[in-house]
Amino acid sequence: MTVGVSRGRPERVSTRLVGLALLATLTLGGCGQSDTPDADEPVVIATTTMLGSVVTDIASCAGASSETLMAPGDDPHSFSLSSEHVADLVNTQLVVSSGLGLEEGMTSVLASAQQDGAHVLEVAPLLNPLPFGDGDSTGQLPATHDPHFWLDVARMADAAAIIGHELATITGDSTYATCGTQVRDDLLVLDTSVRDILAGVEPSNRVLVTDHNAFGYFAAAYGFEIAGVVIAGGSTEAEPSSRELAALIETIQTRQIPAIFSNIAAQSNAVEAVAREAGPQVQVVPLYVGSLGPAGSGAETYASMMTTNAELIAQALEPK
Numbered sequence: 001m002t003v004g005v006s007r008g009r010p011e012r013v014s015t016r017l018v019g020l021a022l023l024a025t026l027t028l029g030g031c032g033q034s035d036t037p038d039a040d041e042p043v044v045i046a047t048t049t050m051l052g053s054v055v056t057d058i059a060s061c062a063g064a065s066s067e068t069l070m071a072p073g074d075d076p077h078s079f080s081l082s083s084e085h086v087a088d089l090v091n092t093q094l095v096v097s098s099g100l101g102l103e104e105g106m107t108s109v110l111a112s113a114q115q116d117g118a119h120v121l122e123v124a125p126l127l128n129p130l131p132f133g134d135g136d137s138t139g140q141l142p143a144t145h146d147p148h149f150w151l152d153v154a155r156m157a158d159a160a161a162i163i164g165h166e167l168a169t170i171t172g173d174s175t176y177a178t179c180g181t182q183v184r185d186d187l188l189v190l191d192t193s194v195r196d197i198l199a200g201v202e203p204s205n206r207v208l209v210t211d212h213n214a215f216g217y218f219a220a221a222y223g224f225e226i227a228g229v230v231i232a233g234g235s236t237e238a239e240p241s242s243r244e245l246a247a248l249i250e251t252i253q254t255r256q257i258p259a260i261f262s263n264i265a266a267q268s269n270a271v272e273a274v275a276r277e278a279g280p281q282v283q284v285v286p287l288y289v290g291s292l293g294p295a296g297s298g299a300e301t302y303a304s305m306m307t308t309n310a311e312l313i314a315q316a317l318e319p320k
């Protein structure tokens with residue numbers, strides 16, 4: 001069910017939108033369901049809460065309804081969906097997933113839905129995906145490329161335009177493409193604002209230690225170095241080894257790294273343990289990594305999630 005992987009393409013994704021959307025449609029069989037849409041069914045269903053936020057913006061701009069499978073706080077690596085949901089996925093116009101192995105617990109349901117004619121758009125393979133960094137060959141994910149694209153806002157902006165084009169192609173309603181472009185433009189403004197927030201972090205302090213290997217896109221986009229991860233590999237589902245943890249603790253101490261960034265959607269005792277071992281000056285700072293926050297968290301939308309993350313990172317890494 002993999003759609004055209006655009007590995008190592010140097011050019012910007014947005015210049016290839018039409019081709020990619022077309023390619024995705026052809027590869028997925030382009031099973032047209034545009035004949036008699038049911039007014040009660042959502043036009044588009046997203047898997048993760050981040051995609052759900054963006055997809056909801058596009059759909060509501062076009063006067064349509066959308067649905068998100070995961071809820072705030074769900075970890076996309078472990079979230080599972082029962083086969084009862086296959087019919088919902090088949091009945092909607094478009095299912096939007098991250099792909100590249102992110103939704104590990106949904107693989108069989110998504111595959112069954114596609115067999116039954118669901119139109120699934122995996123966006124991560126279309127966004128010039130990055131390979132996992134060094135030392136992650138032990139990762140649990142089936143893909144060799146990193147699925148955590150949403151932590152780079154510019155890539156999410158490209159995703160919005162791709163989703164809008166795809167919806168326009170499937171439904172024949174060009175409003176979706178216009179709305180996708182509008183949401184992309186809003187996200188490019190957000191990207192600038194995230195850069196402004198992070199601009200205060202000195203180059204020498206732009207060092208991240210995180211719970212799992214989710215920040216490759218963030219680091220590449222905003223100029224950070226990943227000094228280490230607590231749970232090796234690209235999934236929250238792996239177990240850290242004591243040898244790896246000892247090496248990480250030494251790195252944190254030697255380089256005087258002030259913070260470890262944990263994952264609100266997948267709390268790990270190992271993160272707390274590493275911070276304790278590394279010393280009292282090492283703070284654990286929870287971020288919204290795999291999910292939006294619940295109502296009242298200040299991270300209820302993709303935009304507020306990324307703004308909150310940037311503020312927390314900037315605060316944690318500024319000299320005390």
Ligand SMILES: [Zn+2]
Pocket residue numbers: 077148212213214234235236290
């Ligand atoms: Zn992850």
